Amino acid sequence: MKALLFLLTIATLLTAADTNKTDHIKLDNKTKAALEKAIEKEKKYAKEQRFYTGKEYDLKSEEVDPETVKKVPLIEPEYDFDMDTGVYDD
Secondary structure (H helix, E strand, O other): OHHHHHHHHHHHHHHHHHHHHHHHHHHHHHHHHHHHHHHHHHHHHHHHHHHHHOOOOOOHHHOOOHHHHHHOOOOOOOOOOOOOOOOOOO
16 A cells, blocks of 8 residues: 555656646747747848948939939929819719
C-alpha cells in the first residue's frame, strides 16, 4: 500500500513538472512570436523612414525652373458658373 502511494506521489510530481515545462515552452513561443512581430514592424518603420527622408533619391532632374513657372498663363476662375444651366442638359 505504501509503495502504491509512493508511486502515485512520484507520478503526480513528474506530471506537475512536465506541465510546468510545457507552460514555460508555450510562454517562450509566445514571446518569440511577439518579438518577431515587433522586429518586422521595426523593419517596416525603418524602410518607411528611409523613404520619407529621401536621402537615397536624386530629385534634381524633377526640379522646376522658376522662370518657366512665370511663363505659365494665369487662368481666371469663372465666378458666374451655374450648375443648373447647361451642365447636365442633353
